[in-house]
Amino acid sequence: MLTSRLKSSLIDPTSSTGLIWRLLSEYAATRWHRYAIAFALMAFAAGATALTAYLAGDVINKAYVSRDFHAVIQTSLILMLVFTLRGAATYGHSVILARIGTSIVAENQRRLFDRLQQQNLTYFSERHSTELIARLTSGAAAVNQTLSLVITAIGRDLLTLMALTAVMFVQDPIMSLVVFVIVPPVLFVLRKLVKRIKLVAMTQWHGGAQTLETLQETIQGIRLVKSFTLEDKMRERFHANVASVQGASNKMARVSNRSAPLIETLAGLAIACLMVYAGHRVINTGASPGEFFSFITAFLLAYEPAKRLARLNLDLNVALVNVRVLLDVIDSPPTEPSDEDRPPLKVTTARLEFRDVSFSYRPGEPTIRNMSFVAEPGRMTALVGPSGGGKSTVLNLILRFYEVGGGVIAIDNQDIASVSRRSLRSQVSYVSQDVFLFRTTIRENIAFGRPGATDAEIVAAARAAQAHDFISGFPKGYDTMVGERGLGLSGGERQRIAIARALVKNAPLILLDEATASLDSESEHYVQKAVAELCKGRTTLVIAHRLSTIMHADNILVIEAGEVTDSGRHDELLRKAGRYALFYRLQLQHQQEREPITASGG
Ligand SMILES: Nc1ncnc2c1ncn2[C@@H]1O[C@H](COP(=O)(O)OP(=O)(O)OP(=O)(O)O)[C@@H](O)[C@H]1O
Ligand SMILES: [Mg+2]
Known part of the structure; x- marks a missing residue:
């Protein structure tokens, strides 16, 4: 045993x-x-x-x-x-x-x-x-x-x-x-x-x-x-x-x-x-x-x-x-020792670039292979592709949860490996696939985005995240306690609180791992509006599962087996009839058939 x-x-x-x-x-x-x-x-x-x-x-x-x-x-x-x-x-x-x-x-x-x-x-x-x-x-x-x-x-x-x-x-x-x-x-x-x-x-x-x-x-x-x-x-x-x-x-x-x-x-x-x-x-x-x-x-x-x-x-x-x-x-030696002596990351336009990046979780099994792309400042770049292709890994590498094996990830031309982790992470808002909420009030949960945020800022963020109305609907409003890991809230509500938290942080770079669980069309609509608010004017990298998000993206990267196999806008890519068209037919088309209004709106 x-x-x-x-x-x-x-x-x-x-x-x-x-x-x-x-x-x-x-x-x-x-x-x-x-x-x-x-x-x-x-x-x-x-x-x-x-x-x-x-x-x-x-x-x-x-x-x-x-x-x-x-x-x-x-x-x-x-x-x-x-x-x-x-x-x-x-x-x-x-x-x-x-x-x-x-x-x-x-x-x-x-x-x-x-x-x-x-x-x-x-x-x-x-x-x-x-x-x-x-x-x-x-x-x-x-x-x-x-x-x-x-x-x-x-x-x-x-x-x-x-x-x-x-x-x-x-x-x-x-x-x-x-x-x-x-x-x-x-x-x-x-x-x-x-x-x-x-x-x-x-x-x-x-x-x-x-x-x-x-x-x-x-x-x-x-x-x-x-x-x-x-x-x-x-x-x-x-x-x-x-x-x-x-x-x-x-x-x-x-x-x-x-x-x-x-x-x-x-x-x-x-x-x-x-x-x-x-x-x-x-x-x-x-x-x-x-x-x-x-x-x-x-x-x-x-x-x-x-x-x-x-x-x-x-x-x-x-x-x-x-x-x-x-x-x-x-x-046990620290696997992520303090690197506060490194210079802080200085963000100007928040241009993100992958230059020939490779990475593997386990030796000999490359997860990311010589990947290169640019996420343009203030634009939304969507990552799509089959499960296990390496999309979440891309976000993990940007946050330096793991260090790259080769190549460079640069933000505004500074190698993120050479700046302090803390300064890097403070410039990035990360909204994960499964929202994590602490066991405290909704107010506190939003305020975790930026310790010291005022009440007015919290409410403003909640409004922008389409969360203010449902929060106000609770008898205790912003002081409502959420259960361990957010029990007591619906999936869409949790996501909007997470988005409000990211909004309060007000970081120039957004990493968004869209939830795979599909919401009903009303929640979907609210979450979409919240996401749009979050990404407005910020460099955004989104792992997109929803056709509506993909259609709004300024650039789409198709990621398969750790490589970018295709890129461009939705309609361009469909016209090219390459990997994306195949992916679209297999995974996304039914979304359009199911919800034609959401998909074509905007
Ligand atoms: N912590 C880890 N340790 C070892 N291998 C991992 C780890 N996380 C992911 N992997 C492997 O790396 C590969 C890429 O995983 P990743 O999570 O990036 O895929 P993904 O494109 O995000 O997939 P999905 O769309 O299903 O979320 C997968 O084969 C996965 O098994
Ligand atoms: Mg993933």
């Missing part, structure tokens, strides 16, 4: 210690002063714990040996104070660590998001969006978890253990040696478990990511799911994902707790030995009961931190699997 790409990236690209060092230097170093305070508080709490064990023995001696009630009361009061102070210290370091944790999670989320924005389209087409969501959520938390584990292991557990061991040694050095009976076998067993648990953690994460994927696809494709009655199929898929996560989680519980029976048994053995030896010391050699009591208290108090330390490697490795999942993304 796990792809080998994931497996190899997760199992061991860097050693666990290397990774921990990296986290410490990247995330902990900048927060060292806060860690220092937390550390000091933890050390204080550890000392207080050890003092408790020591004082417990002291009280026993005062009660049984010196029979001094006043001293017992005094020690008890000190004990009370020690507990209170330890409570305060624990509160302090817990809050500080939690705050550091939230700041690390936030930092990771920002870093991942920034890195994603520097990636190109190829990067996104290779990944499912939910994979990135899963990486972000589990990864950011795991970085924090790892650092917390390391810091609390050293600060709290190790210091407590050392202090308590010191107490044990002070009370009885020989007895202390018994403790070391437990350690070696436990370490041996834990080492073997670490490897297994990494694999389980990975399966668990992967299953979680797939569960999200199925959920998202079902929601986004809900029309498809319902209309094709795919409910059972999706349920099956979802149940399989959930079951795999459940299975992995159960396995995780078994593997991670497999050491518990052994540790407990050995601890019981050690305690029994201790009791026997201590009893012998008190009864036969006359040692004081306080030493014995203090030793046992220290031993019992040391038990929990020791157990946590023993598990540390296990817990760390689980967290590190998730850390790698996140760092994979953060470390």
